Amino acid sequence: MDLDTVRTFVAAADAGQFQEAAAELAVTQQAVSKRIAALERNLGVRLFTRTARGAELTIDGQAFLPHARELLRVAERAVASVRPGRRPLRVDVIASRGAASGLMRGFHRAHPEIDLDVVMLLDIETAVTAIRSGAIDASFRAVAAPGRPLPEDIESVRVLDEPLQLLTGPAHALAGARSVPLAQLAGHRIWMPGIVPGTEWAAYYDDLVAEFGLTIEATGPNFGSDALLDTVADTPALATFMGEHTRLVWPADHGLRRIPVTDPTPVYPHSLLWHRDNPHPALVTLRAHLAATTVGHDAAGTWAPGWVIPR
DSSP states (O other): HHHHHHHHHHHHHHHHHHHHHHHHHTSSSHHHHHHHHHHHHHSSOOEEETTTTTEEEEHHHHHHHHHHHHHHHOOOOOOOHSSSSSSSSEEEEEEEESSSHHHHHHHHOOOTTEEEEEEEOSSSHHHHHHHHHHHHHEEOOOOOOOTTTOOOTTEEEEEEEEEEEEEOOSTTTTOOSOOGGGGGGTTEEEOOOOOOOOOOHHHHHHHHHHHHOEEOOOSSOHHHHHHHHHHHHOOEEEEEEEEOOOOOOGGGOOOOEEEEEEHHHEEEEEEEEEEEEOOOOOOOOHHHHHHHHSOOOOOEEEETTTHHHOO
């Protein structure tokens, strides 16, 4: 059903005259008559009768009027749902406990008036596809892994270098250290069952191992962070890497230690990705917020893979 004809019908019903409806709609009276006639043909009924005072609704016109108003309201809601700035900003944070989730919580506290949809997508290909299709507005990623450059229509900006920490149980040989030089971790077993081959974080740890001679084990099923913490707490031979901004809670009797890694400090580089033609005004606000509230990258005494986009 043509919404212009429905809109014209409602205007004519409210005005009681085709001439006044034409003036309100900024069209000719002839155009109003043609639209009403087309709607009547479509419905198979007469909607108006001509009188000396103008046009009056028939019984069928009276019955159709409230539904016509609802059609126009539904159409306006449909348009508003996708109008830039009217729908929520949709952002991929990968995981609920990671640094990106913390960045978005900070953004929400600073801008509670902006509606947000937070989603969690595993791999960068899925995220980039969602950005290009408009399914999401932005994603936090480490870019760009070797051999996988970003498409030309995807923009990125580095927003946070997150220091890695060593997480150990109370009986681990390094549990009492205030900090640990990266070279001292050679020979220690670092267990990270959550590494997924083909992801950007797998490429990150491959480079870390190759450059510093570390031993990272990704064997065994990944039962989630709680199971990882239980195992590290109970196994003196195992430690794991944890981002400084990763939010974790464990029982007090676990006795886990988060130990800074130094000389150099490996940092995980978080970048924000978005489509260059995305018009959502809240995306501009998010980028400005991140630029104002996050620290610089490539600081002295830190390490990140050479393939990470520095901008």
